[in-house]
Amino acid sequence: MTRNLHLWLIPVLPLIGAAVNGLFGKRFSRQTVVAIALLFSGAAFAMALWVASQFSSLQTPHIETFAAWLRAGDFHADFAFFLDQLSLVMLLVVTGVGFLIHIYSVGYMWEEGGFYRFFAYLNLFMFFMLTLVLASNYLLMFIGWEGVGLASYLLIGFWFTKDSAASAGKKAFIVNRIGDFGFLIALFLMIQHFGSLDFVQVAQQVMPMSPEIGAAGLLTAIGLLLMVGAAGKSAQIPLYVWLPDAMEGPTPVSALIHAATMVTAGVYMVSRSHVIFEHAPIAMMVVAIIGTLTALFAATIGVCQTDVKKVLAYSTVSQLGYMFIGCGVGAFSAGIFHLMTHAFFKGLLFLAAGSVIHAVGGEQDMRKMGGLRTKIPWTFWTMTAGTFAIAGFPPLAGFFSKDAILWKAYSSPYGNWVYWAIGVFTAFLTSFYMFRQWFLTFFGEYRGEEHLDDGHGHGGHGHGGIHESPAVMLAPLVILAVLSVCGGWIGSERFDKFLAPVFHSQTASSTAEGPSMPAEPRKEDSTETLFTGISVSAALLGFLLAWQLYHRRPELPQRIAASLGGFYQAVVHKYYVDEIYATVFVKPLIDGSTKLLWHGVDRDIIDAAVDDSADGAREVSDAVRHMQSGNIRSYAGWVAAGAAVVIFYMVWMGTR
Amino acid sequence: MVPVSYYLILGGILFACGVAGFLIKRNLITIFMSIELMLNGVNLSFVAFAAQWQALSGQVFVFFVMVVAAAEAAVGLAIIIAVYRTRETLNVDQVNLLKL
Numbered sequence: 001m002t003r004n005l006h007l008w009l010i011p012v013l014p015l016i017g018a019a020v021n022g023l024f025g026k027r028f029s030r031q032t033v034v035a036i037a038l039l040f041s042g043a044a045f046a047m048a049l050w051v052a053s054q055f056s057s058l059q060t061p062h063i064e065t066f067a068a069w070l071r072a073g074d075f076h077a078d079f080a081f082f083l084d085q086l087s088l089v090m091l092l093v094v095t096g097v098g099f100l101i102h103i104y105s106v107g108y109m110w111e112e113g114g115f116y117r118f119f120a121y122l123n124l125f126m127f128f129m130l131t132l133v134l135a136s137n138y139l140l141m142f143i144g145w146e147g148v149g150l151a152s153y154l155l156i157g158f159w160f161t162k163d164s165a166a167s168a169g170k171k172a173f174i175v176n177r178i179g180d181f182g183f184l185i186a187l188f189l190m191i192q193h194f195g196s197l198d199f200v201q202v203a204q205q206v207m208p209m210s211p212e213i214g215a216a217g218l219l220t221a222i223g224l225l226l227m228v229g230a231a232g233k234s235a236q237i238p239l240y241v242w243l244p245d246a247m248e249g250p251t252p253v254s255a256l257i258h259a260a261t262m263v264t265a266g267v268y269m270v271s272r273s274h275v276i277f278e279h280a281p282i283a284m285m286v287v288a289i290i291g292t293l294t295a296l297f298a299a300t301i302g303v304c305q306t307d308v309k310k311v312l313a314y315s316t317v318s319q320l321g322y323m324f325i326g327c328g329v330g331a332f333s334a335g336i337f338h339l340m341t342h343a344f345f346k347g348l349l350f351l352a353a354g355s356v357i358h359a360v361g362g363e364q365d366m367r368k369m370g371g372l373r374t375k376i377p378w379t380f381w382t383m384t385a386g387t388f389a390i391a392g393f394p395p396l397a398g399f400f401s402k403d404a405i406l407w408k409a410y411s412s413p414y415g416n417w418v419y420w421a422i423g424v425f426t427a428f429l430t431s432f433y434m435f436r437q438w439f440l441t442f443f444g445e446y447r448g449e450e451h452l453d454d455g456h457g458h459g460g461h462g463h464g465g466i467h468e469s470p471a472v473m474l475a476p477l478v479i480l481a482v483l484s485v486c487g488g489w490i491g492s493e494r495f496d497k498f499l500a501p502v503f504h505s506q507t508a509s510s511t512a513e514g515p516s517m518p519a520e521p522r523k524e525d526s527t528e529t530l531f532t533g534i535s536v537s538a539a540l541l542g543f544l545l546a547w548q549l550y551h552r553r554p555e556l557p558q559r560i561a562a563s564l565g566g567f568y569q570a571v572v573h574k575y576y577v578d579e580i581y582a583t584v585f586v587k588p589l590i591d592g593s594t595k596l597l598w599h600g601v602d603r604d605i606i607d608a609a610v611d612d613s614a615d616g617a618r619e620v621s622d623a624v625r626h627m628q629s630g631n632i633r634s635y636a637g638w639v640a641a642g643a644a645v646v647i648f649y650m651v652w653m654g655t656r
Numbered sequence: 657m658v659p660v661s662y663y664l665i666l667g668g669i670l671f672a673c674g675v676a677g678f679l680i681k682r683n684l685i686t687i688f689m690s691i692e693l694m695l696n697g698v699n700l701s702f703v704a705f706a707a708q709w710q711a712l713s714g715q716v717f718v719f720f721v722m723v724v725a726a727a728e729a730a731v732g733l734a735i736i737i738a739v740y741r742t743r744e745t746l747n748v749d750q751v752n753l754l755k756l
Contacts, residue, residue, distance in 0.1 A: 630752035632687075636678055 003058065005051055007081040007134060008066040010091065013044045014126035021123065025116025034106050037119035041102045041126055045095040052088060060084045060501055061200065063136050070139070077197055082136030086502045089336060090133035090268055093343045097260045098126050100476035104351050105252040107473035108358060118158060118250065125151035129261055133268060138187050138197040141269070145183065145233065148262045149176045155257060156249040168245040175242040179232015183269075186225035193218055203275040210279075223276050223283025226269065227290065234266030234320045237294045241578055243317055247309040251354030254309060259316045259350050260343040267323040267339050271332040274503055278330065284414055288328025292422050295321030297575075299429035303436070304572045307364045308353045311437050315390065316346055318426060322405050325423060329415045331408030333499040337492050338401035344487045345389040345398055348480035352383035355469040355477065356441060360448055366440040368448035375466045378474045380442050382481040387438045389484040391431035392539040399539075400488030402427060403532055404496075410531065420531070424538050431542025439550040663704030670697030684736050684746040688729075695725050 017040025025033050061084040070077045083091075102122060109118050128147025135141035149172075157169030190197055194205045206219065230236070235243035246258045257263070270277065270287060277284050295318045302314035319342050326335030357364055359376045373380045389396035392403070406427070410420040446466075468474070549557050561568045570576065627638070674694030681687050699718045706714025736746065743751055 632748040632751065633679060633682075640675055640679060 003054075004064060005054060005058075005062070005083070007051070007064050007083060008079070010044050010047050010051070010095070011127050011130035011134060013040045013047065014123040014130065016040055018120045018123035018127060021116050022120035025120055028116060030110065030115055033116045033119055037123055038099075038102055038106070040123060041095070041099050044126060044130065045099040048091045048095040051083065052092060055083075055088055058083070063200070065136075074195055075191060077137050077139040079140065080136040080198075081134040082199060083134065084502050085499045086268070086271060086336065087133050089340060089499070091130070093340055094126070094129050094133060094261050097343050097347050097480070098129070098256055100479055101252050101256040101260070101347065101351065104255075104354075104473050104476040105250075107470045108252050108354055109250060112250075114158070118155075121151055121154045121158070122253075122256070125155065125257060125262070129265070132265055136199060138190065138199070138202075141272075142180075142183065142187065145229075145265060145269075146180065148257070148265060149173060149180070149233070152176075152246070152253075152257050152262055155253040156246045158250055158253065159248070162248070165248040168242075168248040172242040172246050175239050176232045179229045179239055182225040182228025182232070184229075186222045186229065189218065189222050189225070199272065206275045206279055219276055219280040220282045223273070223280040224286060226273055226276070227283060227287050230266030230270050230324075231290060232266075233269075234263050234324070235294075235317045236266070236290050236320065236324060237297060240294060240298065240317045241581060244310055244313040244574075247307070247313050251309065251350060251357060254313070255347045255350030255354065258313065260347040263316060263320060264323065264339045264343065267320065267327060267335055270324070270327045271336055271503075274327075274332050277327070281414070284328050284330065286328075287324055288409075288414065288416075288419055291321045291324025291326075291328050292419050293321070294318065295325065295426045296422050296429075297321075299426045299433065300571055301574050302433040303429060304568070305433075306366050308356060308366055308369075308437065308441065309350070309364055311366075311433060312346070312349055312353055315349075315430065315434065316342075318430060319346065319390070321426075322402060322423065325409050325419055326405040329409050329412040329419065331405060331412055332503050333496040334401065334404040334408050334492060336499060337490075337495045338405055341389070341397035341401040341484070341487050344480055345386045345396075345484040348382060348386040348477060348484050349390065351473070351477055351480065352379050352386060355379040355473055356383070358469050358473070359466050361466075363448055366437060369441045369446070370444040370448075371442070371446040372466065373442040376468045378468055378477065382474075382477040383442075384438065385481040385484050387434045389488075391434050391542060392427055392535060393543075394536060395485075395488065397484050397486070397488035399536070400490075400492055403535055404492035406535055407528055407531055411528075424535050427535050428538040428542045431539040432546050433542075435543050435546030436550050439546055443551055444554065660704050660708045664701055667697045667700035667704065670694070670700060673697075682747045682749055684739065684748055684751075687748065688732055688736065691732075692725060692729070695721055 017036055020036050020040075021028070021033055025036075028036070061082055063080055063082050065078050065080040067079045068076070069079050102119075105118065105122065109115060112118065125148060128144045128151055130144070132141055132144025132148060135144055153169045153173040156172050157166045159165045160169075187197060190202055194202050196202060196205075209219065228239075232239045243258060243263065247254055249258070277287065298314045298317035298321060302311050302318060305311045305314060319338070323335040323338050323342070326332065326338060355376065356369070356372065356379055359372065359379065360369060363369065385396070389398040392399045394400075406420055406423045409415050409423055410417055549560075573579070629635075671694050674690045674692075674697060677690030677693065678687055681690065699721055702714045702718045702721070706712065706718075739751060740746055745751070
């Protein structure tokens with residue numbers, strides 16, 4: 001008999017917090033709101049830690065059915081929770097980073113209006129995210145999937161009086177809807193062909209299929225459709241456009257939802273469906289190609305951004321691309337490893353960026369910063385840790401995970417040197433734009449105005465003068481900085497071994513290929529070292545270039561930009577992708593909706609039909625109502641006339 | 657023996673008088689009496705047929721009609737008094753509050 005860990009409590013705890021704060025928070029003091037929000041998210045984290053401590057004594061996968069949900073014929077989907085190594089990693093990342101960001105938000109949002117609303121949404125997000133990672137079937141996962149989208153929408157549009165924030169929220173929601181459409185179709189295909197959405201049952205049915213048989217087309221279709229869903233949620237080409245705009249939300253939201261957790265849901269989903277992808281090589285290849293292209297594309301855009309948060313946003317898109325490279329070449333554990341380290345260092349970078357923005361009174365333009373190193377030392381040092389981690393300097397976290405992905409991109413059976421080459425070039429770009437940001441923000445002379453009293457969008461931050469953030473914001477920064485430094489020391493090998501039971505089909509197939517496999521890595525040890533050397537030198541090159549351009553010779557970038565001309569302009573304008581989407585998709589849709597559906601169908605046909613029939617009824621009534629005179633004798637006359645007609649009719653019928 | 661048609665013609669005349677009075681007269685009490693006249697026209701044809709076919713049911717029906725007419729007279733007169741109290745007239749042309 002398996003133990004009951006009451007896994008359902010983990011998602012439900014934040015839900016209680018969200019409900020209490022959301023329903024009654026308006027009357028609470030800020031302290032009470034904070035106490036409730038932290039209590040419930042902290043309880044979820046504590047529960048997750050307890051589950052982790054019990055984990056070794058469990059049989060995996062550990063499935064707990066909380067309640068029956070849908071029963072329709074043979075098909076059923078339950079409120080059931082699924083715990084294995086993969087969801088345990090996700091669980092700890094989500095609750096841990098989530099709890100830290102809750103703490104940080106206390107300091108960051110203290111001055112803001114709608115304080116209780118913010119924490120209610122944040123707890124609501126935790127609920128849905130935990131549902132997503134703990135679900136034991138695709139349908140429950142989809143509930144979490146949609147729910148985090150909702151929470152994301154609410155939080156991006158948190159400052160809903162600002163037009164750009166409101167429309168960024170809508171954009172995120174609509175673009176995600178396109179991805180969700182693909183996800184849904186994939187679910188329908190699974191129901192039709194497998195009769196189940198349960199992870200275990202689907203995997204059992206897919207496992208015996210070989211890629212050559214006729215079902216391969218089906219699996220490829222399911223895989224591609226799942227990837228469409230993942231591309232929407234995890235901001236991959238061609239659906240990445242919402243993520244940079246999502247930076248309109250408060251910075252802790254960008255850190256939690258749009259860097260550390262929600263956007264990685266797509267990676268998690270693809271990894272969770274690894275059995276399907278392993279049986280559909282074409283889908284795998286598409287995942288890897290999309291990941292590679294996105295990584296490169298977003299990194300190039302990131303180089304030219306001037307907004308602190310936008311740089312990090314494109315960097316997130318780019319890093320998510322790395323994770324998909326990992327998934328696409330079959331190195332799911334490497335992808336998840338990068339997901340975890342990325343959650344640490346990108347969460348850290350966003351929070352540190354928030355601390356910088358807080359310090360300079362709401363300014364987000366890096367060109368108006370500079371020289372902040374001595375003024376906000378805590379932020380500087382933590383952000384330095386994050387920057388070196390993402391750039392891939394050993395022995396920080398980003399180095400291990402990125403290196404694992406790059407090595408697999410080359411060496412795995414699905415791999416290709418092209419993935420690796422683009423990956424290394426992207427690593428160079430990553431290092432370059434991150435250090436560019438680092439130098440622009442913390443070194444040189446301060447270029448902003450001394451006293452910025454109007455907070456850029458968030459009115460609460462303008463208290464004049466550059467100042468370090470309060471301890472409640474710095475503590476999460478320090479913890480995340482430590483994690484960013486040490487998080488990679490687990491090592492990808494050990495991580496791989498830990499996750500092996502989840503991705504066991506992979507190891508099973510590799511051992512099945514014969515005894516030559518174990519010998520191979522030893523032979524390639526020197527190659528691996530060489531590749532590691534190359535990626536580290538790429539990171540170093542990026543650092544040196546950024547140092548040269550943005551520290552030693554700050555006038556150089558402008559000259560280079562001028563000499564690049566049109567290409568530079570294209571990059572600055574993000575390759576005009578938003579504009580292209582606007583002309584190709586958005587404008588025809590709006591025009592079609594306005595002219596054809598609204599004016600043509602709705603106004604001229606539907607409304608017209610309703611209005612005309614109402615007008616007709618009124619005209620007829622106008623004519624008839626004069627019979628209703630109120631005069632008793634005229635009524636009597638009508639009765640008599642009617643009776644006479646009946647009598648004449650009967651007499652006439654009788655005489656015929 | 658008087659043929660049944662005579663009774664029927666008399667009943668018809670009585671009924672027609674009732675209808676005419678009902679339509680022409682303005683005084684509520686007169687209209688009320690016209691209704692009674694119509695009822696009695698019908699009663700006459702009932703008993704005429706009852707005699708013709710030697711069937712008792714026609715006569716039973718007449719009793720029913722008379723009972724209903726008596727009840728109706730009680731209610732109707734009460735309504736007429738109520739109308740007179742509020743409107744201070746029994747002219748039906750002036751009792752037309754229900755018109756549109």
